[in-house]
Every structure is written in structure tokens, then in C-alpha cells.
Amino acid sequence: xxxxxxxxxxxxxSLIPNTMNSLSTPELANLLPPCxxxxxxxxxxxxxxxxxxxxxVVGEKQETAVxxxxxxxxxxxxxxxxxxxxxxxxRVEWLVEEGEAxxxxxxxxxxxxxxxxLLMGERVAxxxxxRCSGIATRARHLRQLKDAHGFPGIIAGTRKTTPGFRIVEKxxxxxxxxxxxxxxxxxxxxxxDNHIWSQGSIPAAVAKARAAGxxxxxxxxxxxxxxxxxEAVEAGADIxxxxxxxxxxxxxxxxxxxxxxxxxxxxxxxIEASGGITEETITEYFxxxxxxxxxGSVTQGVPHVDFSLKIxxxxx
Numbered sequence: 001x002x003x004x005x006x007x008x009x010x011x012x013x014s015l016i017p018n019t020m021n022s023l024s025t026p027e028l029a030n031l032l033p034p035c036x037x038x039x040x041x042x043x044x045x046x047x048x049x050x051x052x053x054x055x056x057v058v059g060e061k062q063e064t065a066v067x068x069x070x071x072x073x074x075x076x077x078x079x080x081x082x083x084x085x086x087x088x089x090x091r092v093e094w095l096v097e098e099g100e101a102x103x104x105x106x107x108x109x110x111x112x113x114x115x116x117x118l119l120m121g122e123r124v125a126x127x128x129x130x131r132c133s134g135i136a137t138r139a140r141h142l143r144q145l146k147d148a149h150g151f152p153g154i155i156a157g158t159r160k161t162t163p164g165f166r167i168v169e170k171x172x173x174x175x176x177x178x179x180x181x182x183x184x185x186x187x188x189x190x191x192x193d194n195h196i197w198s199q200g201s202i203p204a205a206v207a208k209a210r211a212a213g214x215x216x217x218x219x220x221x222x223x224x225x226x227x228x229x230x231e232a233v234e235a236g237a238d239i240x241x242x243x244x245x246x247x248x249x250x251x252x253x254x255x256x257x258x259x260x261x262x263x264x265x266x267x268x269x270x271i272e273a274s275g276g277i278t279e280e281t282i283t284e285y286f287x288x289x290x291x292x293x294x295x296g297s298v299t300q301g302v303p304h305v306d307f308s309l310k311i312x313x314x315x316x
Contacts, residue, residue: 025099028174029079036167040083043124055116065118065311067109073305074101074140075108076175077132080168084125088117099136099175104306111309122309131165132172133305138298139176142279151286153293156181158274160296169299181294189213190241192222202228206235220272226253233261233269239292244275247284254289 069075078098085092090113096102111118142155156179161169170180182188189209191202199205202221209219220239221232229240240257242250254271261269272292273285285293 023174025175026097028098028171031174032079032167032171036080037083037087039164039167040080040087040124042164043128044084044087044121047124048120052116052120055120058115058119060114060116062113063115063118063311065111065122065309066107067111068104068308068310069102069106069108069305070104070308071306072101072103073133073137074099074176075129075133075305076136076172077129077168080128080132081109081125084121084128085111085113085118088121089113090117090121099140099177101137101140108307115311118309118311126307126309128168129307130304131302132168132175133307134302135169135172135299136176137305138279138302139173139178142282142295142298143177145279145283146286149283149286151293152288153286153291154179155282156272156292156294157298158294158296159184161299173298178298179292188218188220190220190222191237193224196221202231203235206232206237210236226256229253229257230260233257233266237269239270239272241272241274241294245273247281250285251287251289254287258289 075096075098078094082092090111093110093112094108095110096106096108102108111121139155139157145151146153146155157170157173158181166184170183173180182190189212191205191209196202196205199208206219206221213219218238219236220241221228221235221237222241222243223229223232224243229242232240242253245253250273254273257269257271258267261267270291271289272294273290274294277285277293277295278297279295282293282295
């Protein structure tokens with residue numbers, strides 16, 4: 001079978017549906033777990049652990065504050081922003097939709113409530129919104145690159161998230177239009193170099209993982225060479241991660257693996273590219289033999305979107 005023939009059997013669109021085609025961005029809040037509001041409570045406890053001196057100064061006068069988007073970006077994080085102000089007794093009125101792109105300076109929302117409560121929630125809400133929107137903005141750009149180049153596979157984030165803030169960052173990926181990858185250690189079994197070294201071989205690590213995870217959890221193996229990838233597929237891995245390949249080497253390895261394992265009756269093995277891929281270089285890795293491209297830079301070192309909250313001054 002030729003490489004051209006093997007490409008007709010790629011599982012990109014059939015096995016990995018483009019999830020964002022079927023997800024409505026305003027409804028993404030329905031994905032949040034029951035415990036997420038307690039996370040917001042902890043944020044507020046951290047920021048006001050004892051006396052609120054500034055709040056004492058401004059008092060209880062009812063005020064209106066305007067949320068301004070001061071740098072270009074995609075708005076993401078509305079459920080968390082709403083919950084911050086709900087917990088301090090304020091109300092939010094949004095002027096934009098979740099996932100909407102805007103140009104500065106943009107009035108994004110109004111927040112109503114007592115002055116001291118508005119200021120109590122201000123920094124917590126802004127810090128969250130700035131980071132969540134920054135991740136969504138980068139994710140949106142990656143999604144646009146995927147669509148513009150006709151890449152049929154999936155762009156995904158990674159587990160390189162901030163401790164205690166993961167649910168917000170994974171949510172932001174979905175708002176931006178990319179895949180979250182595995183949510184945590186319980187979502188998918190990923191066997192990296194340390195796992196393999198501890199067991200002595202790829203087959204031994206995969207066998208132990210399968211015995212624990214059963215039939216319902218996928219197993220992914222990080223591979224540094226074609227030989228390791230062959231070993232992982234032979235051992236029964238569902239996903240092969242080609243890690244830290246340059247773009248040319250990755251494409252060659254993926255094409256070779258795809259053809260070989262299609263001929264051997266495993267055409268549906270998923271191939272993921274990861275390691276050192278950035279927003280600037282991702283298009284070099286697009287090819288029909290790759291199913292998934294993942295980037296840690298979706299969450300690491302991402303610029304934040306600049307927002308401010310200003311209490312409106314009464315006219316003279």
C-alpha cells in the first residue's frame with residue numbers, strides 16, 4: 001500500500017470529531033462541576049482574610065461600575081466573573097457574549113452593588129477574567145490557523161495548568177475553540193519516559209496500565225523514535241505521542257507509521273505531535289498523518305487580556 005493509499009484511511013475526522021462544531025459557547029457553563037463555586041469562595045477568602053480596610057472607607061453606597069476591555073482579545077470566564085460578584089452581593093449585566101472578540105477600548109459589562117462589595121470582588125474577578133480571556137484568545141488564534149490551513153485534526157492544550165486554576169484554564173480552551181486534552185491523571189493514561197523507565201519497557205508499562213485502566217480508558221505513550229512508536233502500537237497503545245520531533249522529522253515518522261500500521265490492520269491508531277511546538281511554528285506540523293497537535297504554550301507564558309473596572313462618577 002502506498003502512502004497516498006494509506007491517507008485515505010486516516011481517522012482524523014471520523015474518530016476525532018471537531019467538538020467545537022457541536023458546542024455552543026454560551027452553554028459551556030453547563031460543563032462546570034457542582035463544586036466550582038466553592039473555588040470562587042476560596043479566591044475571595046484568600047483576598048480578604050480579615051478586615052477590609054478599603055471597603056470600610058467607601059461604605060455601602062449603591063454604585064455602578066463599568067468593565068472595560070483595554071486590549072484586544074476574546075472574552076472568556078463569564079460564569080466565574082458572575083459568581084465572584086454574586087458571592088459579594090452584586091449583579092453583573094453583560095454587553096458581550098462569551099467567546100466574543102473585541103477591540104479596545106470596549107465596554108464589556110456593568111456591575112451593580114454597594115461600593116465596598118464592588119471593590120471586594122474587583123481584583124479577584126479581573127485577575128481571573130484577564131487570564132481566562134488570554135488563554136481563550138490564544139486558543140482562538142490556533143483554531144483559526146487550523147481552519148485556514150485545512151488541518152483536519154485536533155489542536156489541544158496540555159496538563160501544564162496552574163494548580164487550583166485548572167478548571168478555568170481548560171474552560172478557556174473550549175471557549176477559544178480547541179480541545180482540552182486530558183483533564184487530569186484520571187482522564188487518560190499517559191505513559192511518559194519516567195513511567196516506562198520505572199517498568200523497564202514500553203510493553204510492560206502498557207500491560208500494567210491496561211490491567212488497571214480496563215477497556216474504557218485510552219492509553220497514550222510518549223515516544224522519542226519510530227522504533228518506540230512501533231513498540232507502543234504493538235503493545236496495544238491507543239495514542240502515540242511523537243515527542244520533540246522537528247517538523248520535517250515528525251511528518252516523515254508519522255507517514256511511515258501510518259502506512260505501516262494500516263497495512264498491519266491498525267489504521268485507527270491516533271498520532272499526536274507534541275513538544276516544543278508554538279503558536280509561531282504550529283503550521284509547520286500540520287499534515288494529514290497527524291491526528292492531534294498539542295501545545296503547552298496555550299497556558300504557559302500566555303499574555304493576559306487587559307480589563308479594568310471603574311465605578312462611574314456622578315455628573316456634576
